[in-house]
Amino acid sequence: MRSSGEVRPWSHLLPRGVRADYNPPVGTLNELLRCSWANHPSRLAIDYYGEQWTYADLYARIAETAVALRARGIGRGDVIALYLPNTNWQPVWFLAVLAAGATVVNLSPLDAPRELAHKIADSGARWVVTANGDGYLSRISALQQRFSGLVSVTCDDAVTTPAAKLPDQTLRYADLIAEHKGAALPDVAVAPEDVALLQYTGGTTGEPKAAILSQRNIAAAVQSYSELFRSEPQFGPDQRVLVYTPLFHIFGLTTSLLRRLSEGASIYLRQRFDASEALDLIHEKRITAFGGVPTMWINLLQQPGLEDKDLSSINYAISGGAPLPVAVAGRVKELMGVNIRGGGGMTETSPVGINIPPMLPPGKDGTVGIPVPGIDVQIVAVDDPRRLLRPGEHGELRVRGPSVTRGYWKRPEETRAAFIDGWLMTGDIGYMDEDGYFYIVDRKKDMIVSSGFNVYPVAIEKAVHEHSAVADVAVIGIPDSYRGEAAKAFVVLREGAAEFSLEELREFLAERLGRHEMPQQLEFRSTLPRTAVGKTSRLELRAQEQERRATISN
Structure with missing residues (x-):
């Protein structure tokens, strides 16, 4: 009988030509995305409520912003906080900060003031970038009173109502880049192990802790996803992707934004989920890919006039965050002709881990799939994390691979507790079946x-x-x-x-x-x-x- 410790027992389940021991060739996110700017300059990159940017437009804004940051002395070792909703400025700032050699820390618009203050203090952020709206700026103003020298930059967008007055120590984005129009990306040496992102997740003490994600981690995650799907219709530059998933969250950032940009796809980005709007966009724009949490899918299926919409353009559907009711998945199959995909990942894995492969055989209901190329997963005993379990036995999943974090920011004890013999302990309880498919039963803490x-x-x-x-x-x-x-x-x-x-x-x-x-x-x-x-x-x-x-x- 095989065990979950056998060398990649799921290898035979991967698409032809895809190796389980895949080693992502590109070491930095900056390098990975340069190909998209070069290969697809005139293709639509982002549609944000009708405001459309081509890949050339997106590159120009990233380059101008990165040069402006360098001119202000921002570089390696500096941390820039992004306090933004889903807006077209999120990819500009995320990629510009990395191009300048600095590090991003994502803040959530839903963070309470106390949580915002903790993340600013813990990360050591020097700047914070936000939307030009009263709700955002009032919180940033309170942070600036607490953290001397904290600089804020505001960005206007098509949705947020501009504030009547800007706080002190606040720059307008237009003023920041005024002297750098038409600039090329700065020539900054960026190494694969440079810290690209501090992404906060729950902590054992109740305070969020930041997973350290390097350029290599995120670039590997993007490439692993693309490698898994490269033989499928939903791969490539002809895709039109509808994105409501938050870009300040690692799943939305990596799978909905960065992966799709690396492939040259067109992203229709929206702030808040609206089921009626989503159906209209799928119908009118011939959207090919859509994903969300189960409640989004349920709301979509409950919309009046659903039967009148042509949803046949969808070739990729994904659900995550919670188990999807079987009846909902079946209804989506009827309407769109595709199986809803799922998987398992976490902030600490950037967030790749396990994904349902292209051809799922009958009798595998409930599986989260198999490890993506380059990721290894094992099941170990909860009471003895060095003891490997056999198929069908429930235990804790542990994971390793190039997208896995090296630890937590300023948390040496929690970092040591999270890793055993080089494997990250996920906290998920599950099992592997005889064929190599994985199932997650629950979280250990739940x-x-x-x-x-x-x-x-x-x-x-x-x-x-x-x-x-x-x-x-x-x-x-x-x-x-x-x-x-x-x-x-x-x-x-x-x-x-x-x-x-x-x-x-x-x-x-x-x-x-x-x-x-x-x-x-x-x-x-x-x-x-x-x-x-x-x-x-x-x-x-x-x-x-x-x-x-x-x-x-x-």
Whole structure:
């Protein structure tokens, strides 16, 4: 019997000509993208609410911005924070900072003031780039009062209403580049191991920690994705990609933006997801690729007039962030003629990891796929991370490869804890089947231990989602005096559906779950809390539940 430690047992599942031990040839993102500027100068690069830039236009703005940064003394060792929504200025600034030899730190527009301050202080950012809007500038002004010398740059765009007055120490983008119009990219030596991005993710202390992603990490991630898909129709410069996924998040940045730019595709970039708008764009612009979290797909399918739209141009569909209900995937297949792709990755892997290959055989429902070219994955025992497990045995996934971070910014202890023998411990619980396909059962930190049994919230959520009245569901573990921990389900009902009792739910689940997996509590909600990228936030649900219990006990 093979084990997950066997040398790449999934190799035979990759498309013909694609090697599991693929070594991405280009070492820096700067070098990788130069080919797109050179090969596709007149092709549409970005459409942002009708404002269109060709690849030549995009190159010119990146070059002018990079030269302006160098003229202001920005270079290797400097950190520039990007506090931007999904806007056409995001790729300009991200790539210009890298071209100048400096490092980007992404800030989320959804960050609370305290979190923004932590990221600025922790990263040591000297500049912050933001949208010219009152909401953005008021927060930046507060940060400038706290951090002396913090310079801000504002960018006007087609959506954000300009602020009436700019704070002190704030530059207008137009003024910054005024003397550098028509400049070429600066001749700056950039090495593969130079830090390109500090991308924050959750920390064990509650404060976010930044994964250090090098030029090599991100360039490798982009090339690994392209290598996996290069034999498919959805690869290449003739693609029109609709992007709502946040570019300040690593998934949107790498897979929706950088990968597509490297291939010379046309990106239709929008700020906030609007299902009606998305359908119109797919229909009118003949969009070929679209991806989002499950709630986006569900909203898309619930739109009136859906049957009247021609969605046949789609050749690539992807869902991530949470499990996608089987019925939703089936409906997308009916409408678009494509299987929704999925996978597994994390900030620390830039975020490549596992992806569903082009030809998925029957009987593999629920798989997240196989490792992308150049990535190795193994399953190890939770209680002994050096012991490899056999197919079908549940354990923790560990990963290594050229896109994997070397550690956390200013967090030596957390870096040491994250790696064992050169492998990054992902915190995901899953297994590999006999054919080499991987399955993720849940996050280790979300696992519920009930009466000594391991219970996985995702498994319960999938079962509850089969109830015809359920629109959305999340499950967390709660204290239980008898079992130690028990499952509690938070349910959002479909429009017009009636509430049901816990007993009725348990009766429905009787043939779907074991007795130890049965929810012990049920709560109806109008909505569920979500993260910046649309994932259900179990962390916030747990915090709300703790607060509720504390109130009751008091």
